[in-house]
Amino acid sequence: MELTSGFTSCLQKYLDFEINKNTQEFTIVEGNDRILPDEESGEKNPILLVLDSSFNPPHWGHYTLIKKSYEYYSQSYPNKKIHVLLLLSVQNADKEAKPASFDKRMDMMCIMSRLLNKNFESLSTYVGLTIFGKFVDKDSIIRKKFFNQGVIVYLVGFDTIIRIFDPKYYIPQAPAVVLQHFMKNVEFCCLTRSNVNDNESEDFTNQSTYSQDILQGKYEPLIPKEWGHKINILSNNPKYINVSSSKIRKLMVPLHGTKSLNEEILNDLKKQLPNQIIEYIIQSSESKSIFSA
Numbered sequence: 642m643e644l645t646s647g648f649t650s651c652l653q654k655y656l657d658f659e660i661n662k663n664t665q666e667f668t669i670v671e672g673n674d675r676i677l678p679d680e681e682s683g684e685k686n687p688i689l690l691v692l693d694s695s696f697n698p699p700h701w702g703h704y705t706l707i708k709k710s711y712e713y714y715s716q717s718y719p720n721k722k723i724h725v726l727l728l729l730s731v732q733n734a735d736k737e738a739k740p741a742s743f744d745k746r747m748d749m750m751c752i753m754s755r756l757l758n759k760n761f762e763s764l765s766t767y768v769g770l771t772i773f774g775k776f777v778d779k780d781s782i783i784r785k786k787f788f789n790q791g792v793i794v795y796l797v798g799f800d801t802i803i804r805i806f807d808p809k810y811y812i813p814q815a816p817a818v819v820l821q822h823f824m825k826n827v828e829f830c831c832l833t834r835s836n837v838n839d840n841e842s843e844d845f846t847n848q849s850t851y852s853q854d855i856l857q858g859k860y861e862p863l864i865p866k867e868w869g870h871k872i873n874i875l876s877n878n879p880k881y882i883n884v885s886s887s888k889i890r891k892l893m894v895p896l897h898g899t900k901s902l903n904e905e906i907l908n909d910l911k912k913q914l915p916n917q918i919i920e921y922i923i924q925s926s927e928s929k930s931i932f933s934a
């Protein structure tokens with residue numbers, strides 16, 4: 642695999658992580674290595690928003706999830722400093738890694754991080770890597786190595802919150818047991834989403850009442866009632882409810898270089914992901930798409 646990156650210092654950190662990942666388990670490739678209490682404002686308990694994603698590629702759905710969560714927390718806690726970590730797991734809980742390669746995804750995460758910094762002045766952003774696929778394990782390593790004070794909020798789409806509570810990930814134990822400690826110390830901002838993968842086993846019909854349903858015991862004993870207090874359901878912008886990385890990859894695989902990009906495709910893409918990321922993908926896909934095997 643050929644490794645290239647427009648962000649040389651990030652690439653060096655990624656290469657170090659690739660070599661040492663089983664002992665290192667987590668690293669920051671862009672931003673400060675650790676979040677310290679905000680002494681300037683006297684605020685000792687900042688809030689960390691974590692968007693864990695495959696970022697293959699990052700898109701407006703991800704951006705909207707961060708924007709809406711940031712607005713929600715900055716209005717609820719106007720004196721608290723808010724940080725956002727874009728986190729990529731190099732070992733997904735379910736799937737084998739596929740193109741784009743991790744160095745390319747890391748570049749695209751850095752582009753997204755800079756866009757967020759530009760558009761939300763008071764937000765501090767970070768780009769990180771971990772080997773852990775499950776949220777419960779990601780949380781332990783983040784608290785150990787990066788952020789050990791204040792609230793951590795995981796930003797997820799509705800498909801992901803369902804999977805976090807799915808018993809298949811915790812066999813032979815029950816989610817209520819394995820996730821007990823984790824759930825005491827976290828919150829979720831969950832954005833509504835359409836069932837893009839048409840997975841019939843997942844019910845997307847009651848998204849807006851999901852936390853109320855949990856509070857009323859609808860999912861007991863698998864999901865304890867009190868966990869309903871930890872989940873804020875946010876309504877998506879209808880423009881982004883259907884956006885997904887897999888749909889973008891399908892659209893972009895046949896495109897190499899700028900010649901194959903007609904105006905119709907470009908306009909369609911612009912509705913799904915930022916220009917800067919489209920340009921990066923096109924520029925990096927000269928002989929074949931970064932999403933081709």
Ligand SMILES: Nc1ncnc2c1ncn2[C@@H]1O[C@H](COP(=O)(O)OP(=O)(O)OP(=O)(O)O)[C@@H](O)[C@H]1O
Nearest residue numbers: 694695696702797798801832834881884885886887
């Ligand atoms: N359009 C969207 N609206 C709301 N949430 C989204 C949207 N796209 C992604 N998310 C959420 O962002 C998180 C990271 O997304 P992920 O990397 O799985 O993106 P994806 O577009 O679903 O990717 P893929 O299509 O490859 O599965 C997940 O919690 C996912 O539910």
Ligand SMILES: NC(=O)c1ccc[n+]([C@@H]2O[C@H](COP(=O)(O)O)[C@@H](O)[C@H]2O)c1
Nearest residue numbers: 694695730733734774775776804805810
């Ligand atoms: N039970 C869990 O904690 C759980 C379940 C499914 C996916 N995930 C993680 O969510 C992130 C996004 O996953 P997908 O790219 O498969 O949508 C990945 O980091 C994946 O490992 C965690």
